Amino acid sequence: MRILISLCVLLWGYFVPIVAQKHQKVDLFVEYGATVHAGDNTPLWQVSNLHGLSSLDNHTYIRGGVFYNDEWGKWKVNAGLDLVAAAGATSCVQQAYADFRYQWLGIFAGSKEMNAPLLNPVLSSGDLTWSGNARPIPQIMVGLPDYVYLLPRLAIRGEISYGWFTDGGYLEDHVRLDRGYWYTKGIKYHHKEGFVRIGVPGGKWQLDFGMTMDTQFGGKLVTQSGVTNLGNSLKDYLRVFVPGAGGADSPANDANYYQGNYLGTEQIRGTYRGKEFSISAYMDNYFEDLSAMAKINGWDGLWGIEMKFNQFRPIHNIVLEYLQTTNQSGPLHGLHDDGPVHKTGGLDNYYNNALYHSWSHAGMANGNPLLRSPIYNESGGMSFIYNRVKALHIGWQGDIASEWSYVAKMTYNRTWGTYTSPTLDVLENFSAYASFSYMPRWGEGWLYQASVGLDMGEIYGDNVGFQLKIHKSF
Numbered sequence: 152m153r154i155l156i157s158l159c160v161l162l163w164g165y166f167v168p169i170v171a172q173k174h175q176k177v178d179l180f181v182e183y184g185a186t187v188h189a190g191d192n193t194p195l196w197q198v199s200n201l202h203g204l205s206s207l208d209n210h211t212y213i214r215g216g217v218f219y220n221d222e223w224g225k226w227k228v229n230a231g232l233d234l235v236a237a238a239g240a241t242s243c244v245q246q247a248y249a250d251f252r253y254q255w256l257g258i259f260a261g262s263k264e265m266n267a268p269l270l271n272p273v274l275s276s277g278d279l280t281w282s283g284n285a286r287p288i289p290q291i292m293v294g295l296p297d298y299v300y301l302l303p304r305l306a307i308r309g310e311i312s313y314g315w316f317t318d319g320g321y322l323e324d325h326v327r328l329d330r331g332y333w334y335t336k337g338i339k340y341h342h343k344e345g346f347v348r349i350g351v352p353g354g355k356w357q358l359d360f361g362m363t364m365d366t367q368f369g370g371k372l373v374t375q376s377g378v379t380n381l382g383n384s385l386k387d388y389l390r391v392f393v394p395g396a397g398g399a400d401s402p403a404n405d406a407n408y409y410q411g412n413y414l415g416t417e418q419i420r421g422t423y424r425g426k427e428f429s430i431s432a433y434m435d436n437y438f439e440d441l442s443a444m445a446k447i448n449g450w451d452g453l454w455g456i457e458m459k460f461n462q463f464r465p466i467h468n469i470v471l472e473y474l475q476t477t478n479q480s481g482p483l484h485g486l487h488d489d490g491p492v493h494k495t496g497g498l499d500n501y502y503n504n505a506l507y508h509s510w511s512h513a514g515m516a517n518g519n520p521l522l523r524s525p526i527y528n529e530s531g532g533m534s535f536i537y538n539r540v541k542a543l544h545i546g547w548q549g550d551i552a553s554e555w556s557y558v559a560k561m562t563y564n565r566t567w568g569t570y571t572s573p574t575l576d577v578l579e580n581f582s583a584y585a586s587f588s589y590m591p592r593w594g595e596g597w598l599y600q601a602s603v604g605l606d607m608g609e610i611y612g613d614n615v616g617f618q619l620k621i622h623k624s625f
Contacts, residue, residue, distance in 0.1 A: 178218045179625040185211040191612025194604030196584035199520035202264045203286030210239030227252040257296035262289040269420040274470040274546030277519040279437040280416045284520045285512035290314025309345035318513040327531025328375040334508045339369035360419040367507040368411030412504040431457045439499040449478035469547040477539045501538045508533040537566040560584040580608030596624040
């Protein structure tokens with residue numbers, strides 16, 4: 152923590168003079184935050200979708216970052232360094248990246264806060280694959296980061312990346328091997344996505360659709376009895392590029408099915424833009440091991456509507472969502488032709504895997520936080536114990552006055568546990584959140600934000616929290 156504070160001070164002392172001279176190329180910020188709560192935990196919406204910068208306990212932090220934006224000939228260059236020193240939470244390098252763009256081509260390396268491509272990052276409950284709930288994963292990425300128009304009404308974008316989970320120390324500290332739990336450290340990460348846009352830029356009608364696919368692979372499986380290598384050679388990087396079974400040297404799960412933990416989403420969003428408002432409808436279909444890509448998982452998915460009002464400032468954006476993850480392609484896993492169940496898929500056990508403890512990073516779900524993150528587990532395990540969920544969620548934001556704005560959220564969710572470990576009774580929860588932001592005209596770059604959060608129920612506990620943030624941009 153002292154090292155991070157020292158680095159923040161050095162950044163301040165070194166880059167402020169640069170900002171004064173070249174403000175168009177370098178941006179700087181510092182931020183202080185604190186959260187206190189009464190009850191079992193910090194409330195859901197004061198912990199979730201904050202890129203891992205949160206804690207279930209009372210905590211305070213100071214954060215500082217510097218961002219560089221310039222053009223080197225025909226190349227556009229963006230880079231950033233963002234450091235956090237915290238008490239009661241994890242101190243870390245939150246962001247450290249370099250992003251190079253040449254016309255339509257993008258090359259990225261590092262760790263950066265990223266959000267879902269088709270969802271509102273402030274108001275949505277969260278994408279089912281990557282919601283911005285967990286800490287960023289360092290990765291190297293190439294592709295088309297922005298839409299490229301092939302025709303006046305047809306555009307495409309897509310990216311491919313390899314990365315590395317960085318939560319080995321967290322897992323070692325929190326997983327109870329003596330109780331029979333296990334984890335995988337040094338997990339490798341592979342991501343690919345592709346999207347199509349139909350419609351003229353800014354036109355009345357627009358349709359976006361595509362797919363993301365993520366893979367956890369490699370690393371070392373750690374149990375009380377020892378450590379197992381899951382494949383960390385160059386050939387393992389190549390094997391996961393196209394989903395398929397691992398080699399003879401792979402563990403049984405990887406050799407018989409797919410190497411690594413495959414998951415992803417099929418996404419679609421349609422938008423109408425009018426003079427007074429715009430409205431979008433979207434669907435986010437989650438799949439594990441490719442088995443639910445044909446939508447054999449019933450009504451599972453995130454279903455949403457978003458409205459934007461062009462002139463009505465008291466409410467200028469509202470999101471309404473329904474989340475269901477109860478089907479999971481059925482309660483039994485298909486045994487193909489050599490067993491009683493003649494189908495492929497089933498018992499998808501969302502966010503859990505037999506070799507990779509869960510789809511999480513440092514205890515936080517990488518996907519939608521309404522599937523309760525392992526950070527809440529008191530047993531010492533890292534799996535998702537409540538992944539069969541039905542939820543209703545609403546979020547809206549607006550302006551109170553010229554210098555004041557607000558964000559509000561309410562969520563009601565129910566869980567049945569998992570297929571293999573169902574709860575004795577259906578567990579319920581209600582969460583509410585309201586934040587108020589003040590950006591004074593007299594103080595350029597200053598932002599003051601205060602929020603209150605509430606949980607009531609058996610999933611996250613009964614909680615009340617207060618959060619304060621002070622942000623200064625240069």
